[in-house]
Amino acid sequence: MVSGWYAFFRVALGWIGKVLTQCRVSGTSHIPREGPFILVANHESILDPLLIQTNCRRTVHFFAKSTQFGANALFRWFLPRVAAIPARRYRVDPQSVRTALRALERGDGVGIYLEGERSWEGALRPFRRGSIRLILKAGVPVVPCHVSGTYDAWPRWTRSRWRSPVHVRYGEPLHFGVHDTRAERESALEPAARRLRQALLALAVEPPHRPWPTGA
Amino acid sequence: MALVDLCYRCPQCGHDPMSGEGDVAWCASCGVRIERSRGRLLLSLPGGDRRFDVSALDLCRRIEEHGGPITRATRDGGALEYQARARVSWQLSERAVRYRGVLRGFAESMGPAAQGTITVDRERVHVECGDRRAGSWRHLDLRAVQASSSSLQLSLPGDQLVQLRFLDDSPRRWETLMRRLITDAYERAGRGRVVEFQPRIVTRW
Numbered sequence: 001m002v003s004g005w006y007a008f009f010r011v012a013l014g015w016i017g018k019v020l021t022q023c024r025v026s027g028t029s030h031i032p033r034e035g036p037f038i039l040v041a042n043h044e045s046i047l048d049p050l051l052i053q054t055n056c057r058r059t060v061h062f063f064a065k066s067t068q069f070g071a072n073a074l075f076r077w078f079l080p081r082v083a084a085i086p087a088r089r090y091r092v093d094p095q096s097v098r099t100a101l102r103a104l105e106r107g108d109g110v111g112i113y114l115e116g117e118r119s120w121e122g123a124l125r126p127f128r129r130g131s132i133r134l135i136l137k138a139g140v141p142v143v144p145c146h147v148s149g150t151y152d153a154w155p156r157w158t159r160s161r162w163r164s165p166v167h168v169r170y171g172e173p174l175h176f177g178v179h180d181t182r183a184e185r186e187s188a189l190e191p192a193a194r195r196l197r198q199a200l201l202a203l204a205v206e207p208p209h210r211p212w213p214t215g216a
Numbered sequence: 217m218a219l220v221d222l223c224y225r226c227p228q229c230g231h232d233p234m235s236g237e238g239d240v241a242w243c244a245s246c247g248v249r250i251e252r253s254r255g256r257l258l259l260s261l262p263g264g265d266r267r268f269d270v271s272a273l274d275l276c277r278r279i280e281e282h283g284g285p286i287t288r289a290t291r292d293g294g295a296l297e298y299q300a301r302a303r304v305s306w307q308l309s310e311r312a313v314r315y316r317g318v319l320r321g322f323a324e325s326m327g328p329a330a331q332g333t334i335t336v337d338r339e340r341v342h343v344e345c346g347d348r349r350a351g352s353w354r355h356l357d358l359r360a361v362q363a364s365s366s367s368l369q370l371s372l373p374g375d376q377l378v379q380l381r382f383l384d385d386s387p388r389r390w391e392t393l394m395r396r397l398i399t400d401a402y403e404r405a406g407r408g409r410v411v412e413f414q415p416r417i418v419t420r421w
Contacts, residue, residue, distance in 0.1 A: 065364075066313075066321065066322065066323040066324055067323070067324065067364065067369075068323075069311075069313050069321075069323035070311065070323045070324060070325055070326065076313075080313060080314075080315035080320055081315070084320075085320055085321055086313045086320060086321035086322060086323050087321065088310075088321075088322060088323075088324065088415065089360070089362045089369070089414050089415055090324070090359075090360050090362060090369055090371040090377050090414065090415060091359070091360065091371060091375075091415050091416065092415050092416060093321065093322070093415060095319065095321045095322060096321045099319070099320050099321055116414065117362070117363075118365075120222055120272070120276065120388050121222070121271075121272040121273045121275070121276040122271070122272050122273060123273045126412075128412070128414075129411075129412060129418070130415065151272070152255035152256065153255060155222075155272070156217075156365045157217055157218065157219060157221045157222040157365060157388070158217055158218065158219065158238070158239055158252065159217055160238070160239055160252070162252075162254055162255035164254070164255040207271060210268075210269060210270065210271070210274070212270070212274060212278065213259060213261060213266075213268035213270070214261075
């Protein structure tokens with residue numbers, strides 16, 4: 001279900017995304033046409049949710065750190081309208097999981113950054129166990145999505161942006177099945193994490209290896 | 217937010233700290249200069265005219281090889297102590313986030329920030345800011361550690377949350393330092409290997 005504000009911002013921010021980056025998108029056919037799904041993505045820049053949500057035809061409720069919901073009045077107004085789910089990072093947050101499961105029950109998509117935060121160095125960080133537990137509990141198709149180039153455009157350690165080429169790649173959905181009990185989820189946690197990491201890395205473009213400069 | 221937040225010590229010679237401003241960082245010891253230009257990181261070696269493309273991942277690897285944040289924090293004789301100035305704020309409450317009458321979650325409301333300091337040693341973290349909640353906690357008693365682009369949040373016993381916005385130090389340095397000190401404290405106490413720092417510290421045997 002696409003709400004009016006979400007549809008408006010998808011178009012408006014889509015234009016902003018085009019101004020800020022030279023964005024290419026591939027593999028959108030892997031996004032289910034209907035029914036619930038979870039979209040998992042790497043996270044290198046604040047531009048990532050903008051580029052994913054504006055290039056995905058389905059509504060995606062992304063987890064966002066709760067701190068942003070208190071940052072200022074604009075963010076407090078804006079974030080719920082682009083279907084952001086506040087996730088408290090300083091404590092276990094069952095309410096954010098309930099909100100995500102409700103969105104899936106309605107047939108929407110839920111977006112998860114498995115690393116839980118933007119990468120400092122532009123490489124895939126360890127995954128949050130809670131996110132993988134949610135995937136195993138939900139039992140819906142999981143669409144891997146790799147965004148490359150946003151680290152060059154706007155990494156987390158700078159205020160300055162650069163208009164650089166960005167590629168959003170969606171991969172084939174993964175199916176993990178439903179794991180109803182806690183014990184089932186715990187035993188499936190590590191294999192699921194490995195599979196998700198492989199799926200994201202398979203979509204990534206390996207940067208060329210450059211030896212450390214010696215001045216010679 | 218600046219390049220020195222990422223590159224807080226010299227990836228070439230290990231000198232700590234790096235100097236810098238905005239998207240440029242330089243080493244006062246060996247003269248290496250790193251700058252972000254057109255989305256790339258370019259490194260100039262001392263005495264050379266050439267600029268080399270380097271990746272942020274390689275910079276971070278080199279920094280780790282030089283000892284990361286530990287060397288600067290280690291005193292003569294092996295004792296560890298490190299301090300930074302920060303704007304310190306404490307959580308006041310949690311606010312419900314609703315949209316169209318439906319609860320979506322909760323967000324923290326932070327109180328006013330006061331100038332203070334954070335100091336760490338091998339066993340404890342000390343926060344001073346003139347607030348009655350300021351104090352000292354064992355690393356083993358911390359509940360979670362999370363860094364944003366400019367600040368560090370510590371979850372403390374008793375559901376307290378403190379946020380430190382560094383005035384002249386790198387949040388990445390502090391995130392790495394806190395994680396390493398907590399990991400060491402858990403291992404010394406025989407409480408397993410820390411595998412996750414947020415939303416709570418989790419260990420595995």
